Amino acid sequence: MGAVNLSDVVKRFGDFTAVHRMSLEIPEGSFLTLLGPSGCGKTTTLRMIAGLLDPSEGDIDINGRRVNDLPIHKRNLGLVFQNYALFPHKTVAENVAFGLRYRNVSRADIARRVQEALELVRLPHLASRYPAALSGGQQQRIALARAVVIEPDVLLLDEPLSALDANLREEMRVELKNIQKRIGVTSVFVTHDQSEALAMSDQVVVMSEGRIEQVGAPQEVYNTPASEFVARFLGAANILPAEARGIEGETMVLDVPGLPRLGIPRSRAPRLAGAGAARLVIRAEKLALTPVDAPADDRVSVPAMVEAVDYQGQSARYFLRIGEGENTHQVQAINMIDERPFAEGEAVSVRVRPRDCAALPLGTANGGGGSAA
Amino acid sequence: MGWNLIRLYAVLVYLFMFLPVAVVVLLSFNASQFGAFPMTGFSMRWFVALWENDAVMRAFRTSLLLGLLCALISTTLGILASLALVRYRIPGRNLITTVLIAPILVPEVVLAVSLLLFLNFIGIGKSFLMLLAGHVIFTLPFVILVVQARLVGIRRDVEEAALSLGASPRQTFFSVTLPLLMPAVAAGALFAFTISFDNITGTLFWKPGGVETVPTQIFAMLRHSISPEINALGTVMIVLTVGLPLLGASLARWLSMKRGV
Ligand SMILES: Nc1ncnc2c1ncn2[C@@H]1O[C@H](COP(=O)(O)OP(=O)(O)OP(=O)(O)O)[C@@H](O)[C@H]1O
Numbered sequence A: 001m002g003a004v005n006l007s008d009v010v011k012r013f014g015d016f017t018a019v020h021r022m023s024l025e026i027p028e029g030s031f032l033t034l035l036g037p038s039g040c041g042k043t044t045t046l047r048m049i050a051g052l053l054d055p056s057e058g059d060i061d062i063n064g065r066r067v068n069d070l071p072i073h074k075r076n077l078g079l080v081f082q083n084y085a086l087f088p089h090k091t092v093a094e095n096v097a098f099g100l101r102y103r104n105v106s107r108a109d110i111a112r113r114v115q116e117a118l119e120l121v122r123l124p125h126l127a128s129r130y131p132a133a134l135s136g137g138q139q140q141r142i143a144l145a146r147a148v149v150i151e152p153d154v155l156l157l158d159e160p161l162s163a164l165d166a167n168l169r170e171e172m173r174v175e176l177k178n179i180q181k182r183i184g185v186t187s188v189f190v191t192h193d194q195s196e197a198l199a200m201s202d203q204v205v206v207m208s209e210g211r212i213e214q215v216g217a218p219q220e221v222y223n224t225p226a227s228e229f230v231a232r233f234l235g236a237a238n239i240l241p242a243e244a245r246g247i248e249g250e251t252m253v254l255d256v257p258g259l260p261r262l263g264i265p266r267s268r269a270p271r272l273a274g275a276g277a278a279r280l281v282i283r284a285e286k287l288a289l290t291p292v293d294a295p296a297d298d299r300v301s302v303p304a305m306v307e308a309v310d311y312q313g314q315s316a317r318y319f320l321r322i323g324e325g326e327n328t329h330q331v332q333a334i335n336m337i338d339e340r341p342f343a344e345g346e347a348v349s350v351r352v353r354p355r356d357c358a359a360l361p362l363g364t365a366n367g368g369g370g371s372a373a
Numbered sequence B: 001m002g003w004n005l006i007r008l009y010a011v012l013v014y015l016f017m018f019l020p021v022a023v024v025v026l027l028s029f030n031a032s033q034f035g036a037f038p039m040t041g042f043s044m045r046w047f048v049a050l051w052e053n054d055a056v057m058r059a060f061r062t063s064l065l066l067g068l069l070c071a072l073i074s075t076t077l078g079i080l081a082s083l084a085l086v087r088y089r090i091p092g093r094n095l096i097t098t099v100l101i102a103p104i105l106v107p108e109v110v111l112a113v114s115l116l117l118f119l120n121f122i123g124i125g126k127s128f129l130m131l132l133a134g135h136v137i138f139t140l141p142f143v144i145l146v147v148q149a150r151l152v153g154i155r156r157d158v159e160e161a162a163l164s165l166g167a168s169p170r171q172t173f174f175s176v177t178l179p180l181l182m183p184a185v186a187a188g189a190l191f192a193f194t195i196s197f198d199n200i201t202g203t204l205f206w207k208p209g210g211v212e213t214v215p216t217q218i219f220a221m222l223r224h225s226i227s228p229e230i231n232a233l234g235t236v237m238i239v240l241t242v243g244l245p246l247l248g249a250s251l252a253r254w255l256s257m258k259r260g261v
């Protein structure tokens, strides 16, 4: 039983269904991320948990209590918004103290807890400033302090880092995660940024068009995507048409047209029961380019032709043509640059470890349920 | 050359607009019996005369009471209407907005006459309350326009943050929405007060017998003679209707500067 439970939650706006029958268990103290492209229903889901939207169907429980009919101000939640939403007419200290004023906390305790919260976000010296006199990063930290000072049952964060510039965003995401770990509050984080999701979460929920595509630990969704959508959404992935030939011991044997037969560990194809049409998924960083004459190693190697190079400084993204005859495929590889990048038109050999590949059954419209452990 | 012409033209326009006002103010300090140039000396006698004129003071008190009540009622109604129109999805929102704003667009005389006829029709005679109601109808659109404009700019997520922190919708309104709305509320109240204080057309139609406001009093006095007292009264009105909003505006600016927003 999680701290937050969604069971068969549906949200419709008129004829449009923004969230389709979603069930989700969010364990106490965990950090769960709703990840998906714009418009997939992340905010809608979060706002239903917050009580800012009523679900059309289904139940939402917080700490074992059904909260569908509980208005937001009685849910004891911390809410952090993309645009900080600090009260512009109140000082930083007054902002942080706001929630405590509605909680029978004595004056002295309010002062102490505000101070502690400001120390938690490392901004105790700004207590008497007004929000307009703070930078974006500072404002977001104050918003976080304001949300956690009330010791909420659940912390809900809707793209809290999106309004910050890139460097600050990475710094803040480490800090945010640290604070969450320190106070151990169950957190639901919404983002469309996959690196944020992978870096911060205990569980990632990948969503698409109002449905859960996959729920799992960051490594799990990254390494063994449950669907083509997940594979494509998380990082740069090559997805090749394949034919599963069957299982031999602990190996799943696959044929990709125009390429040599490939055996991958069964654990990398958990959704593939046996023979049948499939998809082979290889992450762009797992494909390594080597000179054609490099000595053989434990990796599978196929000849390839560099079609385009996208130079990125310390790494390069290569667009390669592999395969033979009619059956050629364009794949991309992201490699660190050693001495010099490979050149356009160069013949290379491209290598991959079988355990870095994953396979999916073809055309599994991977909709509906899914639940975090 | 061209620029100088434009400058000259601008100066002339300003002179045309403000010279009469300046003349009134200047002549109100004239010591002479006659409200005309040349001035014979500086004197406050016309202001003293005003102070001692019972009819004028009565009109002044009526105008003040009317203006204050009108500001209070218009502002309260205006805030409620704006909240309903901006924050809630109510059916016929556009129609309601148009109807509320319409008194600005309808010629004042038409509105004055129709309200009079309507109230006669349903059998309510002229009274101070009716006069007040008329003024509220006139001033409400201004209040709604300013308050609505400000309310649109108050982000919903600030209110949602307050709710999430445990404030009930009512507490959220009083601790977040209203304070943020305050500059517009103050501006709306000032508008309402000055418009009501200035109003003559509607007032002439609606006022019960024997009741005069400052503008109708001036109007009545002008029918007898052009006394320099009128200049003094005009000066007082200018100070009130121009000075008050200026004061309010600088107060609002000072408040917001303190917060740095
Ligand atoms: N009040 C509403 N009325 C009608 N449709 C809505 C409403 N709110 C959201 N939607 C629709 O529901 C879908 C999901 O919206 P939602 O805001 O949850 O997306 P999101 O995943 O948070 O996207 P983003 O990353 O852009 O914030 C969208 O297609 C949106 O147009």
Ligand SMILES: [Mg+2]
Pocket: A042, A043, A044
């Ligand atoms: Mg969103």
